[in-house]
C-alpha cells in the first residue's frame with residue numbers, strides 16, 4: 001500500500017486530497033495545526049521538527065508521496081513562513097523517507113506566482129535565509145505582495161531543484177500545481193466585498209471557480225505511479241485564466 005503525507009489536511013484542498021487518495025487505496029497521514037494525525041505548526045522550527053518526528057514514528061518503513069499543501073493567504077510574514085519555508089522544510093525533512101518505488105512529491109503553489117512580487121524577499125527565500133526574508137516582509141511597504149512573493153519563491157525552488165540528483169536523479173517526480181480561484185474556506189471565510197475583488201482579480205474562464213476536489217484530482221495524478229515523466233513543472237489549474245492575465249516571469 002502506498003503511503004502519503006498531506007499537510008494542511010484539515011480542510012479545503014488538503015482535505016479533498018486526503019479523500020481522493022484514500023478512495024484510491026492510499027494510506028494518508030494528515031498534518032495540520034490541530035485535529036490531524038500529526039499536529040504541527042509549519043511556520044515554526046519546532047513544528048517542522050514535530051512533522052519529521054511524527055512521520056518517522058507513524059511511518060517507520062517509509063513513505064511514497066508528499067503533498068506540501070499547507071498555506072495561508074495573509075498580508076504579513078506568515079505567508080513567507082508557511083508557504084515558502086514551511087513547504088521547503090516539509091520536502092527536505094521528508095525526502096529521505098521516500099521509498100524507491102515511484103516516489104512522488106506535489107507542492108500546492110498558486111497561479112499568483114504570475115503576479116508582481118517583492119524580488120528581494122524571493123531572493124532571501126531561495127538563499128534559505130528565513131530571518132532576512134521575515135525581516136524584509138515585516139518592513140515591506142507593499143504587504144499585499146507577500147502572498148504572491150511566497151508562491152513565486154516556492155515555484156522557483158521547484159524549478160531549480162526538481163532535476164537535481166537528489167530529486168529526479170533519485171526517481172522522485174517533484175511538481176507543483178498552480179490553482180486559480182478555488183472555493184475553499186480560505187476564500188469563503190472572507191467578507192463578500194473582498195471575495196468580489198478576488199473574483200475580478202482572478203479570472204477563471206472555463207466554468208468559473210474550481211472546487212477543492214477538482215484540484216485534488218490533479219494532485220492525485222501527479223502523486224501516482226502513472227505519472228512517470230512529469231517533473232519540475234508548475235501546472236496551472238485555473239480554467240485558462242493564466243492565458244488572459246498579464247504575465248511576469250516565474
Ligand code: NAI
Pocket residue numbers: 007008009010011012013014031032033040041042043069070071072073082083086108109110111178179180181182183184185186187
Ligand atoms: P484553507 O485555508 O481552506 O486550508 C489550509 C489548511 O492548511 C488549513 O487546514 C490550515 O489549518 C492549514 N494550515 C495553515 N497554516 C498552517 C501551519 N502553519 N501549519 C500547518 N497547517 C497549516 O486553504 P486552501 O484554499 O485549501 O489552500 C490550500 C493551499 O492551496 C494553500 O497553499 C493555498 O495557498 C493554495 N491555494 C489556494 C487557492 C484558493 O483559491 N483557495 C488558490 C491557489 C492556491
